[in-house]
Amino acid sequence: xxxxxxxxxxxxxxxxxxxxxxxxxxxxxxxxxxxxxxxxxxxxxxxxxxxxxxxxxxxxxxxxxxxxxxxxxxxxxxxxxxxxxxxxxxxxxxxxxxxxxxxxxxxxxxxxxxxxxxxxxxxxxxxxxxxxxxxxxxxxxxxxxxxxxxxxxxxxxxxxxxxxxxxxxxxxxxxxxxxxxxxxxxxxxxxxxxxxxxxxxxxxxxxxxxxxxxxxxxxxxxxxxxxxxxxxxxxxxxxxxxxxxxxxxxxxxxxxxxxxxxxxxx
Amino acid sequence: xxxxxxxxxxxxxxxxxxxxxxxxxxxxxxxxxxxxxxxxxxxxxxxxxxxxxxxxxxxxxxxxxxxxxxxxxxxxxxxxxxxxxxxxxxxxxxxxxxxxxxxxxxxxxxxxxxxxxxxxxxxxxxxxxxxxxxxxxxxxxxxxxxxxxxxxxxxxxxxxxxxxxxxxxxxxxxxxxxxxxxxxxxxxxxxxxxxxxxxxxxxxxxxxxxxxxxxxxxxxxxxxxxxxxxxxxxxxxxxxxxxxxxxxxxxxxxxxxxxxxxxxxx
Numbered sequence: 394x395x396x397x398x399x400x401x402x403x404x405x406x407x408x409x410x411x412x413x414x415x416x417x418x419x420x421x422x423x424x425x426x427x428x429x430x431x432x433x434x435x436x437x438x439x440x441x442x443x444x445x446x447x448x449x450x451x452x453x454x455x456x457x458x459x460x461x462x463x464x465x466x467x468x469x470x471x472x473x474x475x476x477x478x479x480x481x482x483x484x485x486x487x488x489x490x491x492x493x494x495x496x497x498x499x500x501x502x503x504x505x506x507x508x509x510x511x512x513x514x515x516x517x518x519x520x521x522x523x524x525x526x527x528x529x530x531x532x533x534x535x536x537x538x539x540x541x542x543x544x545x546x547x548x549x550x551x552x553x554x555x556x557x558x559x560x561x562x563x564x565x566x567x568x569x570x571x572x573x574x575x576x577x578x579x580x581x582x583x584x585x586x587x588x589x590x591x592x593x594x595x596x597x598x599x600x601x602x603x604x605x606x607x608x609x610x611x612x613x614x615x616x617x618x619x620x621x622x623x624x625x626x627x628x629x630x631x632x633x634x635x636x637x638x639x640x641x642x643x644x645x646x647x648x649x650x651x652x653x654x655x656x657x658x659x
Numbered sequence: 660x661x662x663x664x665x666x667x668x669x670x671x672x673x674x675x676x677x678x679x680x681x682x683x684x685x686x687x688x689x690x691x692x693x694x695x696x697x698x699x700x701x702x703x704x705x706x707x708x709x710x711x712x713x714x715x716x717x718x719x720x721x722x723x724x725x726x727x728x729x730x731x732x733x734x735x736x737x738x739x740x741x742x743x744x745x746x747x748x749x750x751x752x753x754x755x756x757x758x759x760x761x762x763x764x765x766x767x768x769x770x771x772x773x774x775x776x777x778x779x780x781x782x783x784x785x786x787x788x789x790x791x792x793x794x795x796x797x798x799x800x801x802x803x804x805x806x807x808x809x810x811x812x813x814x815x816x817x818x819x820x821x822x823x824x825x826x827x828x829x830x831x832x833x834x835x836x837x838x839x840x841x842x843x844x845x846x847x848x849x850x851x852x853x854x855x856x857x858x859x860x861x862x863x864x865x866x867x868x869x870x871x872x873x874x875x876x877x878x879x880x881x882x883x884x885x886x887x888x889x890x891x892x893x894x895x896x897x898x899x900x901x902x903x904x905x906x907x908x909x910x911x912x913x914x915x916x917x918x919x920x921x922x923x924x925x
Contacts, residue, residue, distance in 0.1 A: 561905060561912065568905040572880055598912060600901065600924040607901040610873045611880040614838055635866065635873040639827060639834040646827060646864060658866040 394633050395553075395586060395619035397466050397489065398424075398432030401453060403440020412439055412449050420453065421460035428461040430624035434489050435461065437478065438468035447477035454481040454488075466491045466621075467512075470522075472502035479510045487511040491621075492555060493542075495520045495534050504545050513551040515588060516542060518574070525559050528570040532556075532577050539582055549584040553619055558589050561604065562597035568608055572615040579616030588619035602626060610636040618642075631658050660899050661819075661852060661885035663732050663755065664690075664698030667719060669706020678705055678715050686719065687726035694727040696890035700755050701727065703744065704734035713743035720747040720754075732757045732887075733778075736788075738768035745776045753777040757887075758821060761786045761804050770811050779817040781854055782808060784840070791825050794836040798822075798843050805848055815850040819885055824855050827870065828863035834874055838881040845882030854885035868892060876902040884908075897924050 400423050403409040411419040424435045435457050439449030446469060454465050466489040467478040475490055482488050492515035493503050507514045518535040519526065526534060535554045542552055556574045559567040571594075575587050589612060595604035606629045609620060613636040622629060634657070638649040652658055666689050669675040677685040690701045701723050705715030712735060720731050732755040733744040741756055748754050758781035759769050773780045784801040785792065792800060801820045808818055822840045825833040837860075841853050855878060861870035872895045875886060879902040888895060900923070904915040918924055 565904070565910060565912065566907045569880060569907040594905070599916065599919040600897075603897055603901045603924055604905065607876045607898055608905050610876040611902070611905060614835060614877040614880065631866075631869055632873055635869045636877070638831070639860070639870065639874050639877060641832045641835040644831060646831065650865065653865040658869055 394613070394637055395433045395588075396431055396624050396633075397434040397436050397491075397588070397619065397621040398427030398430070398624045399436050399590075399592070399621050400427055400623060400625070401436060401457070402438040402468075403449065404438070405440075409440045412441075412453065415452060417456045417459075420456045424457040424460040424463075427624050428463045431630060432463060432624045434466040435463050436466040436468050436491065436621060439474070442471065446471055446474040450474045450478040451481040454478045458482065458484050462486075464488045468492075470499070472499060472506065475503060476506055479506060479512065482510075487513065489553070490514045492517045493538070494518075494522075495538050500541065504542065504547070507542075507547055507551075508545055513553060513586075514542065514547070515553045515555050517555045517557050519557050525564070528574050532574050532581075535574075535578055536581060539585060549582065550586070552582075553586040553588040554578055554582065555588050555590070558594050558608075560596035560598075561594055568594055568611070572611055575612060575615040575617055586619045587617045588621065589617060591620050591622040602628065605629060606632040609633065610639075613637060614640050627657075634658065660879070660903055661699045661854075662697050662890050662899075663700040663702050663757075663854070663885065663887040664693030664696070664890050665702050665856075665858070665887050666693055666889060666891070667702060667723070668704040668734075669715065670704070671706075675706045678707075678719065681718060683722045683725075686722045690723040690726040690729075693890050694729045697896060698729060698890045700732040701729050702732040702734050702757065702887060705740070708737065712737055712740040716740045716744040717747040720744045724748065724750050728752075730754045734758075736765070738765060738772065741769060742772055745772060745778065748776075753779065755819070756780045758783045759804070759808075760784075760788075761800050766807065770808065770813075773808070773813055773817075774811055779819060780808065780813065781819045781821050783821045783823050785823050791830070794840050798840050798847075801840075801844050802847060805851060815848065816852070819852040819854040820844055820848065821854050821856070824860050824874075826862035826864075827860055834860055834877070838877055841878060841881040841883055852885045853883045854887065855883060857886050857888040868895065871895060872898040875899065876905075879903060880906050893923075900924065 437453040464486040468491040494517040516538045518531040558571040595601035703719040730752040734757040760783040782804045784797040824837040861867035
C-alpha cells in the first residue's frame with residue numbers, strides 16, 4: 394500500500410496559519426511525524442490560490458525535504474504552483490503530482506511537467522470540478538485519461554488513477570459504485586496504481602474515522618493500492634495491514650505477522 | 660444484516676461444561692446477552708456427537724427459548740440432533756438449520772425437516788467436510804444446492820448460502836476468492852441470503868478480531884448479508900453498521916445515524 398500523508402493542508406486552520414507565517418518548525422514536525430507513521434509521500438497543499446500558491450508550495454517543498462527523505466505530493470489545481478513545487482524539489486525520489494483530470498487546458502500544462510521531472514501523477518476520473526459522473530462515465534474517463542498520459546511516454550506504474558469517490562452522504566450508492574469502478578479499472582489497467590482521497594467518502598456524516606477505515610478495507614479488496622489519508626490514525630493503519638493480507642497481497646501474511654510482532658496491531 | 664450469535668458452542672470449554680452439567684442459568688444468560696447485543700438467531704452447538712448430541716440440542720433449545728424470543732440456529736451435522744432440536748422448539752419464528760452441504764445422505768435426511776418445520780437453512784458450498792474446492796467449484800456447488808433446496812418448495816429467502824471461506828493462513832487467496840464467489844452468488848441468486856462463519860477466516864493468525872471485522876467489511880461489499888459471529892464484539896458490530904451504509908443498503912444512512920445517536924459507534 395502506498396500512503397500519501399494528508400496532514401500538510403492549508404485549509405486546516407492551524408496549518409494555514411503556519412504556512413502564512415512560514416513556521417518551518419511546525420511544518421517539519423508534521424512531515425516527520427507522518428513519515429514515521431508510514432507515509433510514502435508527504436502531500437503539500439497550501440490552501441491558497443492565485444499568486445501566493447506558487448510561493449507557498451515552493452516553501453512547503455523546501456521545508457518538507459529538510460525534515461524527511463520521503464518525496465512530496467504537489468497538491469494543486471494550478472500548473473504554475475506545481476512547476477514552482479517541482480523546481481524547489483531536490484530529493485532523490487520523484488514527487489507525485491496531485492492531480493490532473495480530463496480537462497484539456499490543465500492537462501496540456503501539467504503533462505509536460507510530469508515528463509520532464511520524472512514525477513508520478515494522479516489521474517482523477519472527472520471532467521470538471523464538482524461533477525458527479527455516472528460509474529460507467531468515470532471508468533471511461535479514467536481509461537481515456539490514462540491512455541493520454543501513457544501516450545506521452547509516462548509509464549503506467551507512474552499513474553495513480555483516482556475514481557473520485559463521491560461522499561456517501563450525497564448518494565448512498567457512491568461508495569459501492571466506486572468499488573465496482575476500481576475493480577473494473579484494476580482489470581483493465583493491471584499495472585496502474587489506484588488511489589483515493591479517503592476522507593471524502595465520509596463527508597457530512599458522524600463517525601468519520603469508522604466510515605473511512607471500513608471503506609478503505611472494502612476498496613483494497615476492490616483493487617485500491619494507494620490512498621491519501623492521515624497515517625497517524627492507528628486504527629486506520631491496522632485496517633490497511635489486515636485488508637492487504639485478506640486481499641491476498643501479503644504472501645504467507647509475513648508483513649501482517651511482522652506488524653503484529655512489532656505491536657502495531659494492538 | 661442478519662446476525663447469528665455464535666457463543667453457545669460446546670467446543671468452548673466453559674460452555675461445554677455448562678451443557679454437560681445442564682447449567683440452565685449460564686446458557687440462558689449467554690442467550691440473553693447475545694440477543695441484547697443484536698443477535699437475530701442464537702446458534703446452539705452442543706460440541707458433542709453421537710447419542711448425547713440430540714439430548715444436548717433439545718435441552719439447549721428448551722433453555723434458550725425461556726431466555727429470549729429470538730429463534731435458534733440448530734448447529735449440527737447429525738439429522739437426528741436437528742430433528743430433536745426442532746421438536747423442542749416452541750417459539751413463533753422458525754429456526755435456522757446450520758447446515759446442509761452437497762452430500763446426498765445428509766440432504767435427504769435434512770431437507771424434509773426444513774420443509775415440515777418451515778425453518779430456514781444454511782447451504783454450505785462444500786461437497787464433503789474438510790474439502791477446499793476451487794472458487795468456480797464452490798459457486799457451482801452453491802447453485803446446485805440452492806436449486807435442489809428450492810426444488811422442494813423452500814423459498815429462496817429461507818436459504819442462506821455459505822461459500823465456506825477457508826482460513827487466510829491456509830491459502831492467502833482464500834478470502835479474496837470468497838469475496839469474488841459471494842459477488843457471483845449475489846448476482847445469480849439475488850433473493851437468497853449469503854452467510855459466513857466469520858471467525859474461520861482468521862484461524863491460525865494473530866489479531867483475529869481485527870482480521871474478522873476487516874474481512875466482514877469486505878464481504879458485505881461483495882453481497883454478504885448474514886454472519887455467524889460474536890455480537891458482543893462492539894468494534895465488529897460498529898463495522899457492520901458502517902459497512903452496510905457504505906454498501907448502499909441503508910437509505911439516507913438512517914440506521915447508521917440512529918446507531919450513532921444511540922452512542923453505539925463511539
